[in-house]
Structures are given as C-alpha cells and as structure tokens.
Amino acid sequence: MARGVSRSAAGFTIVELLVTVVIVGILSSVAFPMVELTLQRNKEQELRRDLLELREALDAYKKAADQGRIAVAAGESGYPRSLEVLVDGVIDARSPVGDRIYFLRRIPRDPFATDTTTPPSSTWGKRSYASTAENPKEGNDVYDVYSLEPGNGLNDVPYRQW
Template sequence: MSARSYERRGAWGFTLIEMLVVLAMLGVLAAAARPVLLMSVQRSQEFQLREALRQIRGALDAYKRAAEAGQIQLTIEDSGYPRELADLVRGVADAKSPNGRKLYFLRRLPRDPFADPALEPAETWGLRAADSPPDEPRPGRDVFDVRSLSERRALDGSRYRDW
C-alpha cells in the first residue's frame, strides 16, 4: 500500500511496539534522574544547615559582644553567652538603656533541616557550653555553640554533627 492509501483510511499512528519502546526509554531516563534529584534535595538541606548554623553562631557572638560591652547584666558566674537559645529570640534587657528596651539577636530560631519536623526548633540542636571541650561538646550553664544532632554524612563525607 502506498502512503496515500493510508492517508485516505486514517490509519496513521503508532504501533504497540513503538509505544513500548518510548515508555521503556522514559523509564530509563526517570531512573537515571532519581539519584540526581535526591542529591539536589540533600544539597539544599546542607545549604539550609550551613545558613542556620551561621545565623545562630552569629547571634551567639553578637550576644557575647553585647555582654562584654556592658549591655547585658551579668553575674560573676556568667560567661557572657546566653543561658538558652530562646534568649536570642526572646531578647534581654539592655542594661545601658534608660527606658529598659530589649536587645534581640534573632527574629526566629532556625531549625536543623535534618531533624525530626515534629520537634521544636530549639530541640533540634545539640548544645555546647563554654566550659566543655570541643572534642566532647555537652550542654551546661550557657550556650557557647550549636551543632546538628544528625548522624548522617554530608555529600563531602563529613558528618553533619561535626560542622
């Protein structure tokens, strides 16, 4: 039969074999794209973790500088770091302000993107007190530093809890 006879009868289309080949090719492409998608999700979470750590650590440093400048009233036992992470959001009274205004260091406490979403943001972080050694971080009377509690490894092979 010539092509003209197919045109007249309206028999143009795909065969079952052609459709199956196309579907198989799409399946192979989707299977190849899945690891790339998963890696991009992990990369995004790593970026969020870095940003959250940078924000919290910057706020802890700002709190310490304010304490050293005399803006935060300290006792003899205080290290100059906040007693808990919530102090960065809740704010503290400015000791130099005559009308008692507050100093705020964070608008909101970021959460660890690798932690359980059911937890409150403050519960997602591991805390390190100023008097704990860097190789054995533990909570104490103040918050000197924060770390992720995740046991997972980053794309570069490091552990998130070591960041």
C-alpha cells in the first residue's frame, strides 16, 4: 500500500457527487415554491397597506368637505376629482390666509403593477361615487380604489374585490 494512494486522499467518487447533486436538487425544488409564496404574500401585505392608506385619505378628504373646510360645488359628492388632489392638497376654506390641507405625501403604486413608467395613480382602478360596487367606473370623482391585478389572492378573493 506504500505505492498506492490512500482512500482519504483520493477525493470524492462519482457516486458521492451524484448523491450530493440529487440532494441539492431536491432541496431547491422545495425551496423555490416557498420563495415564490413568500414574495406573493409580501406583495399582498403591501397591497392591503396601500389600499388602506388611499381609502383613509379619501375618507379624510370627504370628512373635510363635509365639515366645510373644502369648497364643494352644488351637486358634487365631496370626494376628490383625482388621486393627485390628495397629494397636491386643497385650500382650506376656513383658513384666513389660504393654508392648504394635504391628505397624502405620495400616491403608492399598486405592488402588482408591472409597468414602472406609468404614474402611480394610473396603476389603480378608480370608482366614482355614481358607480356601483359590482361595476366600478371612473367618473367625476374618486370614491374608492381597487387593484387592477386580474388574479386571486392567497385567500382566493380576487384582488379587484379587496
């Protein structure tokens, strides 16, 4: 045995390498769906947060209009004409110096929107006060927002209905 190479110095056999590759393949086939599920769950959490933020801003605008802090023409709903109004602000009708009321710092982008060149407000579906919940349509104001993503969430509820 003096002339031959000892077993410990010979390295890995082809069988050992194949077993290692098979084990790594099995582990990765289990890990990839979990990563995909985690990414979807994160997007859904962001969607919930963004919808809540937008809806709270719309409600705050309506409340300010009902309190007489925003000038509303006769026949208007009291909701903003666009999402951009929430960021640009409106003049406080009760302020003697013309202060502005702001409702959002920025309009969040729908986390499922893939086109990053469109403005964030265009990534949301908008429902006017005059439209129904079953058939939301844009109109003279923004009463509610919803995701334009056609799929269903992990809870099997379509994203449009969140």
